Amino acid sequence: MTKSKFRLIYDELAQEIQKGKRKANDLLPSENELAEKYQASRETIRKALKLLSEHGYIQKVQGKGSIVLDISKIDFPISGLVSFKELADKMGKRARTTVVSIERQRVNEFLKEHLQTQESEEVWSVARVREIDQEKIILDKDFLRAEIVPSLTKEVCEQSIYAYLEKELGLVVSFAKKEITVEEPTEEDLKLLDLEGYSTIVVVKSHVYLDDARLFQYTESRHRPDKFRFVDFARRVR
């Protein structure tokens, strides 16, 4: 599956901005100039620019042009869907994952509700502790529908579940609904994490969907509050 033309143009312009070749408050070349440069139609250029704008790289102003935004502040992880492994890799942190438990089980009421399954369905239930710089910071509790992910191993969970799903099973993870709240730590949190006396825990609950809109995963990611940081780029809806 080769990338589309507008996607290649997006990649190149995004890189130029990230590498500092195009700086904040610069104007990009006009759509017509870019069309000439990339031997593409103006509409194709516009698709690439639309993506740049959605991802916080540029701001388009009618009559004026495309202004490069300051991306230094959105270091990471521009909301989006990023696995812990991908994130840790990019941040260059010494991260370690320990699989606390992995089992295949019949759904209970809680999971039936969250994964919208039948009574009889089975689910993979995985608990993992994430260590960063030798501190146990995050407890990830994942629940995956066994109908969609038939087999799962400790080894896969120690690496990246997402990489396994996408590369081995050919599943395409497409979108998620997330909710961030702050709760009291459970016994489990206290037992598994280095909470250092903190009496709250940040909980990120995600419902994750495939590209055909099937719900296949529910995750609770439980973070020690002082190490939690969520960065978002939001456009106002009008």
Next chain:
Amino acid sequence: MTKSKFRLIYDELAQEIQKGKRKANDLLPSENELAEKYQASRETIRKALKLLSEHGYIQKVQGKGSIVLDISKIDFPISGLVSFKELADKMGKRARTTVVSIERQRVNEFLKEHLQTQESEEVWSVARVREIDQEKIILDKDFLRAEIVPSLTKEVCEQSIYAYLEKELGLVVSFAKKEITVEEPTEEDLKLLDLEGYSTIVVVKSHVYLDDARLFQYTESRHRPDKFRFVDFARRVR
């Protein structure tokens, strides 16, 4: 300024989904059928569908169609940029805003950094306490560049600053970069909010930009942890 055709089509379809006329897992009519129905070209329909997809209303599947998603869970506030007033109105909560302080001041190092201003610029500095159901839950600390917002009154701050900016000054708020962290309460937090013994506070820091990409506002919104909730719809970047 009249709305564009694709925007009107988006509005109508979004309404139909919100009102339950189109239910989760339904397929929308095909692009060609919609084009016929709305007397529009397929490209115009596609623009409307693109918006629906970005806002979490539908999932497009090549060869298949547009699947309606379950929006019951993203009740609010689908990340985005929403003012407290708009939010409280929609939620139907009994909300009250008290202006703790409002003053015009020369920028200090902190504000110069966050608002990227000149040494000599002036800034409006506003502190407001948000009460919901008689509890002081949120402390909003806003800083606005006086060059862009020349005058500001207590009355405006008690209502909605955003409404004033957009309706009175004709400014168009376009996007924001947000960061969510958890911190220790300051003396000010303890004094102004009903913290009920909570020893952490959720801090949402926002840099807010106009449609010409000018940074005009920095805000810290400080929430009591048990009342904080952030909902997000995220698409995976590939």
Next chain:
DNA sequence: AAACTTAACTTGTATATACAAGTTAAGTTT
């Protein structure tokens, strides 16, 4: 000097056309 006009740019919207590529179900071959 100030106010206005205009021309040349910019992006935004809408349309039409062509073909690629994925899905589905009916029909055909094995």
Next chain:
DNA sequence: AAACTTAACTTGTATATACAAGTTAAGTTT
């Protein structure tokens, strides 16, 4: 019955054209 083929659908990409509407700077009028 199972496997394959095909036709008719679906969405995705790419192009070209036309005009609307915002910006800017040079030129013109007052």
